[in-house]
Amino acid sequence: MSYLLFLFVVWNFELYMVPLALLLLLAWNYFLIVSGKDNRQHDTVVEDMLEDEEEEDDRDDKDSEKKxxxxxxxxxxxxxxxxxxxxxxxxxxxxxxxxxxxWTVPFLSWLAIVALSVFTVILYFIPLRYIVLVWGINKFTKKIRNPYAIDNNELLDFLSRVPSDVQVMQYHELKQDSTHSPSKRKKNNPP
Structure with a gap:
């Protein structure tokens, strides 16, 4: 059922419907308040919540004294x-x-450029609706196609291969100091 609902919503959804729905909700609540048909009692609910919080605070104080x-x-x-x-x-x-x-790791930066270029071309030529439909169909049918597959996130996998600043410092090659090389010590110190 959720699969069919997903397909129906994605196929018929337009981006302008989100602010329109919020605007209609605000207008509906405004007309309820103006007409006096708003039956909610905000003051008593807030007072009850404050009293409950005070009682919980008193209990917490007694428990914290015991610790x-x-x-x-x-x-x-x-x-x-x-x-x-x-x-x-x-x-x-x-x-x-x-x-x-x-460009700390040039290969990964080039890989990101290629992936972003492909993604840009795909987004330019294929409407977002079709991309979301393919993504949803893939998400809903993944367990049917391969029930033992392990979920992963390609973006997080990519970023896990890029070193952080600490890792860059740890794996940085040390420069060899020429004054402390073993070959020079042998030349300077006669046997």
Whole structure:
């Protein structure tokens, strides 16, 4: 059923329908408020929510007093490590994108140029509706065609092969210092 619904919506959907639907929703709510037919009671709902939050805060205060200082410290450390790891992943992702456009690995940058050129030509000559239809048909029939296939994202696979700034520094070739070469030491020091 969802497959048929997807095909129907994509085939009949136009981009201008999104703002039009939002405009109609706003106009409908405006006419309900102006005519006085709006039966929602915002004030009582908000007051009930505030009272519930105050009761939860009181319970949380009592529970937090029971917890020891050490447990809080461990929890804070875990949260800090998690946040640091997430920020590291985000920074690494941004560095990989930057390094793609900085030609850090020329082969991958050329591959990106070819892929973007092909994608641009496809988008120019094939309407977006057909592209979304092909994508949807592929998505819905993937498990039927190959039930043991592993899902992957080609863009993330590509970016995983581009080195981040840390990896560029780690794999950077070291320059050999000519003053410390073993052959010169042998020449300077008589046996």
């Amino acid at each position: 020891g200082f050490i447990n809080r410290l461990y929890a804070i450390q875990e949260v800090c490590v998690t946040v640091q790891n997430i920020l590291d992943e985000i920074a690494s992702f941004g560095e990989r994108i930057k390094n793609t456009f900085n």
